[in-house]
Amino acid sequence: MLKSTFILILLLVPVALYANEDTSVTISPEVERAIERGLAALAEQQKVDGSWEGGHGKNVGETSLCIMAFMSTGNLPGEGAYGETVAKALNWVIKQAKPSGLIEYDKQTRRAAAMYGHALATLMLSEVWGQTRRQDVGKVLRNAVQLILQVQGPAGGWGYQPIPKDGDTSVCVMQMFALKSASEAGIRVPGAVITKALDLVKERLNETNNMFGYHHTGDAHLGHWGSSAAGTCIMQICDEKDPKYVREPRLKLTELMKTNKSNKFLFYFAYYGSVACYYAGGEEYKAWKQVMEPRILKEQKKEGSWGDHYKTAFAVLALALPYRYIPIYQH
Numbered sequence: 001m002l003k004s005t006f007i008l009i010l011l012l013v014p015v016a017l018y019a020n021e022d023t024s025v026t027i028s029p030e031v032e033r034a035i036e037r038g039l040a041a042l043a044e045q046q047k048v049d050g051s052w053e054g055g056h057g058k059n060v061g062e063t064s065l066c067i068m069a070f071m072s073t074g075n076l077p078g079e080g081a082y083g084e085t086v087a088k089a090l091n092w093v094i095k096q097a098k099p100s101g102l103i104e105y106d107k108q109t110r111r112a113a114a115m116y117g118h119a120l121a122t123l124m125l126s127e128v129w130g131q132t133r134r135q136d137v138g139k140v141l142r143n144a145v146q147l148i149l150q151v152q153g154p155a156g157g158w159g160y161q162p163i164p165k166d167g168d169t170s171v172c173v174m175q176m177f178a179l180k181s182a183s184e185a186g187i188r189v190p191g192a193v194i195t196k197a198l199d200l201v202k203e204r205l206n207e208t209n210n211m212f213g214y215h216h217t218g219d220a221h222l223g224h225w226g227s228s229a230a231g232t233c234i235m236q237i238c239d240e241k242d243p244k245y246v247r248e249p250r251l252k253l254t255e256l257m258k259t260n261k262s263n264k265f266l267f268y269f270a271y272y273g274s275v276a277c278y279y280a281g282g283e284e285y286k287a288w289k290q291v292m293e294p295r296i297l298k299e300q301k302k303e304g305s306w307g308d309h310y311k312t313a314f315a316v317l318a319l320a321l322p323y324r325y326i327p328i329y330q331h
Contacts, residue, residue, distance in 0.1 A: 025285060025322045034297055035073060037304030038316045042066050043085050045309065050088030051105075052309045058105050060096050061117030063089055064124035065313035071124075072320035072329075076131060090128060090137070093121055097140045101147030102162050113160045115151070116171050122148065122178035127326055130185035145182045148175050149193060156196035168214050169204055172197060173230040173272075180237050181328040198238050201231050202245055210252040225256050226265035229272035236279040237328070250276050250284070257291045263299070267306065267314035270296055274318040275329055292318065 027035075042052070051058040052066050067089045070082045077087040097103050103121040104114050122144040129137045151162050157172040159165030166172075176197050183189040204213040204227075206220035212231025213220035220228060232249040240246050253273040270292055277288035296315050299306055306312045317329075324330055 025281075025289070027320070027322050028293075030297065031293055031319050034300055035316055035319050037300070038306065038312050039070060039073065039082060041301075041304035042069060042309065042312055042316075043082055045305070046085060046089065050090075050092035052089075054309060057107065059117055060093050060103050060105055061113075061120040062310050062313075063093055064117075064120040065310055065317075067093070067124050068127065068326065069313040069316040069320075071127060071326055072317050073323055074325045077128065077134075093124070094136060094140050096121075097143065100162070101143035101145075101150075103140070103144055113171075115148075115158055115160050115162055115167075116174055118144065118162070119148065119158075119171070119174040119178040123174075123181050123328070126178065126181035126185045126187070127328060130181075130327055141182065141185075142187060145179065145187050145189065148179060149189070152193060152197070156198075156200035158197075166200065169201060169212055169227040169231055170214070172201060173234045176201075176234050177237065177328070184328065194238060198234070198240065201234060204231065205245060205249065207244065210248040212249065222256070222260050222262065223264075225260055226268040226272070228256070229253055229269045229276065233272040233276040233279075236276045247280075250280055253277060254284075254288045254291060257288065257295065266295075266299070267311040267318075270318040271314040274321055278321045278329065 046052060046066075047058070051063045053059070054062045067086055070080075070086050074080050075082040075086050077083065077090050080086070093103065096105050102114065103118050122141065125137055125141040125144065128134070129141050147162060148158070151164050152158060152175075153164050153166035155166040157166035158175045159167040160171055176194060179189045179194060201212060204216055204220065205211075206213060206217040209220060211220035211225070211228040214224040214227040228249060232246070232253060235246045235249070253269075253276060256269070257273065273288065274292060277285045296306075296318060300315070301307060306315045321329055
């Protein structure tokens, strides 16, 4: 992975200069059309205030995912075909920031996963700030990062509420993703925080099947294949060198995409798996792409979406990685 100083230099270069840098990996016309249809569907479903509404009402996590889906094809606030869509959504997320640093919509009907949505918002803000240096974004971002640092659990993880607690792999990885993105955008994140969290995720690797568990090695199975993709992905992003934690679990992802016919957590798995394999690059990513793309395209609805907004956003992000518009996804 690129050193932070080099990444900061890249962030100051117009993104279009390094979009599609890896010419060995291309996006087919069929996939391009699928991405375009997915984004059009998301834009049509956006609320007047800029948010997207999920099964439990408006949600900063889902809205942030949608913003990143648009960013994956080069749209920024006020820039690009969906520039205004992104600008409205970003302004809505910023308005949800609390003095504590927590980013959460007060009126959502289900608030049990506050830190998950907060992490997605922090990740999105990091990527926006890295490319725009907007002061209002930077202020909210710094406070959001500080909250994540403050509520890390004793073993290195995070829970679903903004209190120090060790939770499952899913919520832990999302905080780590947000912190790594913030760090690469120039926000100070103590390395010890990431190391401690990484060690916790490592403890959940089941070496028998090369899968990361949801809570521990004993629940590393097909029912939690999404957790294994998340764990593998964060190992890549954190530049873990031991192949036991990176290469073997990563190869397992392509196998799982081929053999696991369940659609439960499919889009979550496709998102994390795509990032992990894209980081690996070369033939390994091409092999993943050959099995991932047909399966995701098959699930697209007639109107262009993949059902729920978060599924559509995850699908677009997984398919659009070769465009190279979002720095955290670039190897």
